[in-house]
Amino acid sequence: GAGVSQTPSNKVTEKGKYVELRCDPISGHTALYWYRQSLGQGPEFLIYFQGTGAADDSGLPNDRFFAVRPEGSVSTLKIQRTERGDSAVYLCASSPGQTDTQYFGPGTRLTVL
Amino acid sequence: AQKITQTQPGMFVQEKEAVTLDCTYDTSDPSYGLFWYKQPSSGEMIFLIYQGSYDQQNATEGRYSLNFQKARKSANLVISASQLGDSAMYFCAMRENLMGGGNKLTFGTGTQLKVEL
Numbered sequence: 001g002a003g004v005s006q007t008p009s010n011k012v013t014e015k016g017k018y019v020e021l022r023c024d025p026i027s028g029h030t031a032l033y034w035y036r037q038s039l040g041q042g043p044e045f046l047i048y049f050q051g052t053g054a055a056d057d058s059g060l061p062n063d064r065f066f067a068v069r070p071e072g073s074v075s076t077l078k079i080q081r082t083e084r085g086d087s088a089v090y091l092c093a094s095s096p097g098q099t100d101t102q103y104f105g106p107g108t109r110l111t112v113l
Numbered sequence: 114a115q116k117i118t119q120t121q122p123g124m125f126v127q128e129k130e131a132v133t134l135d136c137t138y139d140t141s142d143p144s145y146g147l148f149w150y151k152q153p154s155s156g157e158m159i160f161l162i163y164q165g166s167y168d169q170q171n172a173t174e175g176r177y178s179l180n181f182q183k184a185r186k187s188a189n190l191v192i193s194a195s196q197l198g199d200s201a202m203y204f205c206a207m208r209e210n211l212m213g214g215g216n217k218l219t220f221g222t223g224t225q226l227k228v229e230l
Contacts (some may be wrong), residue, residue, distance in 0.1 A: 001202060033214055042117075042204050042220025043158070055213030089156060098215040099208075103149070104158035 002026070004105030006092050012111045013082055021077040021108045025094030032075050033093040034067055043091050049075060050098060059087055081113045115140045115209050119221035126195045127229055133180070134190040134224045136205030146208035147188040148218065149179065153201040161203075164188060194226045202226075 005024045013019050025032050031050055035043035045059040049069045057067070064082075071106040079086055089109050093102040116139040126132035128202040133170065149161040164172045164179045180189040192199055202225050206218040 001162055033217065035218075040208070040222070042222055043218070045217040045219070048213070048215050048217060050213070050215055055215055056211040056217070058211075059217070091157075091158060099210075101163060102218060103160060104150070106155065106157040109156070 004092055004094055004103055006090075006105040006108050008108060009106065010093075010109045010111075012113065014113050015084060016084060017082050017112075019079050019082055019110065021074045021090050021110070023077070023092030023094075023105060024073070025073065025092070026103060029094035029096050029103075030072070030097045031098055031100070031102075032069060033095075034075070034077050035091040035093065035104075036091045037091055037107070039088075046077070046090075079110075082110075084112050086110060087112045115142075115145075115207050115219045117205050117207055117219055117221035119205055119224050121224045122222075123225045123227070125227050125229060126192075128197060129194055131191060131193045132194070132195055132226065134203050134205075134226065136188045136190065136221060138186050138188060138205075140186075140206050140207060142208075142210070146216075147179070147181070148188045148206040148208065149177070149188075150204045150206060150220075151199075151201045152204060152223070158204070162190070192226075197228050197230070200226060216226045 034046040037043040047057040052072045064080045069076045089107040091107045093104045145166045147164045151159045205221045208216045
């Protein structure tokens, strides 16, 4: 079956702009996660959804970052007033249930000029 | 807080040889899970193998095996019969339970493996 998909694969924006990154999880997976991977580092947790609700957003770096999952499937990560330090690969993962193995998408490479 | 340490930034191995990628971890939770993921240059994180803290036997998945030494807090990945397609970045990760249910993964900094002819 289809894996986790993310769009766009690449996004270049200017400092101060607003961006939206989309994640389409594996069908039937109830848990969805966002991670951020900076150059030369491992991914870092941002936020976790169980169904439609954000069960844990403790990894979001500040209030410029927000994510939604209105129908319990597709999720959108939203970044306001982007800064150069936001440049990274944003990875989405999903799992069948809360404690199952997470399966990752190909990521969105965000570049803030 | 949980921590994962991968001390090998880069490793080389000859095709068909075995290679061990090191991972040590630190946690105060009695129940935890350890994962290895492969990240090729395309960027996708590919799940390889999982070891639960209470599992009695070391996990194996095809050419991948996990050398789990609980007392030493190590969870090394062993790849047997290396292939050129194994060249990639490899990440060790630990599962941490979240307050709202579910879990998050804490990753190490990765080891870049290069398989040579």
